[in-house]
């Protein structure tokens with residue numbers, strides 16, 4: 001049972017156990033809620049006795065029934081408290097663990113996952129799906145299971161008492177569930193359509209917020225809002241259709257359940273009239289019939305979340321089953337040479353980005369990756385840091401295949417500056433300290449000076465304590481890049497990847513920063529990607545990547561003999577300078 005629940009509802013073992021515990025207490029509560037009915041029945045039995053059988057007397061007075069009523073209330077209260085604790089507390093615990101597990105999983109997924117996945121869908125899975133599952137597992141699932149169990153138990157008890165009246169009361173349950181089963185497929189499809197439409201609207205809004213500058217600059221406001229209207233309309237229509245279907249199904253099933261009472265009234269009246277039952281049994285069935293389906297009716301009001309449960313669980317399972325990048329967190333390195341051995345890689349099937357790439361970036365040397373735009377330079381640098389795994393060949397670090405190294409452990413050896421700098425909405429100091437969490441303020445300031453941040457930071461209102469806005473929006477491109485370089489300098493890792501790290505800087509600043517970088521790169525493995533001759537002038541090795549293949553691999557001595565891309569680049573820049 002536990003295993004079945006774990007597989008079916010994507011629960012942990014503890015979660016499945018807690019759910020069962022919740023179901024048990026909810027069943028008990030459903031049965032306990034019948035206690036007032038039992039009390040009413042006992043009272044009627046006792047007090048109607050003298051009316052039905054003249055000469056007999058009532059057994060107990062009002063005080064007795066009041067005391068019994070209070071005792072029943074105390075029992076119901078105690079069970080309700082226990083049920084609340086067992087269901088809600090454990091569900092929220094499971095939900096917290098689920099979110100943490102998802103976050104852990106995300107940390108270990110290859111970047112390819114984030115490229116393929118729609119980010120707003122991902123956010124929805126983590127936030128909305130978790131919240132909805134939390135709600136469904138705390139309210140609807142235990143209540144549904146408990147209602148079915150308590151109805152089955154009570155019906156079994158009634159059957160033993162009088163099977164004919166019990167049947168006349170219980171036949172409505174399978175019929176109501178038949179209606180639900182018929183409509184379930186349709187509702188699921190309608191739910192999926194609704195979700196897809198909702199996602200289109202939220203993506204469009206998100207895109208609008210991201211591209212507000214472009215929308216205004218190219219006067220696209222009308223086109224943008226027209227498209228948003230169209231998507232919102234489609235969502236509204238699908239939603240209305242879905243609500244109609246849901247309403248018809250829920251009301252249909254609830255009306256069928258309501259037929260249980262008239263059914264038992266008529267069957268009981270006939271049996272009473274024909275002497276097949278007595279008044280007290282008839283009364284008991286009437287009183288129970290008025291209460292028995294109340295919990296199930298409650299569950300039907302939440303039918304939509306139950307129908308959509310499968311879809312949410314499938315999405316959760318899809319994320320949980322994504323193959324994470326594995327590897328050992330302890331490994332021995334002979335040195336920090338990075339060696340590409342016949343590496344092939346494609347982001348999408350059939351679109352080869354790297355084809356049989358082989359070169360070595362040695363420790364103590366600066367290796368420049370050059371080549372035309374789209375040639376695969378950034379891809380190669382990211383593969384070296386195991387942002388993705390290559391499909392063919394292998395990449396080694398100090399003789400160890402990086403596929404066998406846990407990505408986070410591997411990245412501890414890398415300091416990376418990419419073209420697309422990402423900054424946090426925090427102070428300059430905090431943004432630089434990301435390079436090394438335990439760095440002192442003095443160490444941060446030293447790195448900032450080497451990266452030429454000092455000059456613009458001194459102009460900020462609070463210096464290093466100035467908050468720089470979302471992704472550093474209050475800074476220029478060059479200033480953002482300098483913060484990113486300062487981070488790398490602070491990290492002081494044995495391998496440095498610089499992807500167009502100084503592209504947004506003017507000549508003067510680039511020259512100064514390069515002086516700082518040359519201090520940083522001593523004895524390290526440096527891979528530098530640049531389009532400007534000046535940036536790679538000091539490189540020990542030039543590797544040219546054109547259309548995913550290596551067309552040149554030149555040492556400092558050999559570069560003069562180039563008659564390929566490097567020679568053309570050199571010539572072009574000389575011409576430009578003139």
Ligand SMILES: Nc1ncnc2c1ncn2[C@@H]1O[C@H](COP(=O)(O)OP(=O)(O)OP(=O)(O)O)[C@@H](O)[C@H]1O
Nearest residue numbers: 115347348353371372373374375376377378379380
């Ligand atoms: N995340 C991605 N998903 C799919 N394709 C990608 C992705 N990143 C890059 N590409 C494609 O891979 C190819 C190589 O890109 P890459 O960024 O490695 O080239 P590059 O040589 O660094 O270019 P540039 O000099 O313009 O930065 C390009 O055709 C690019 O469109």
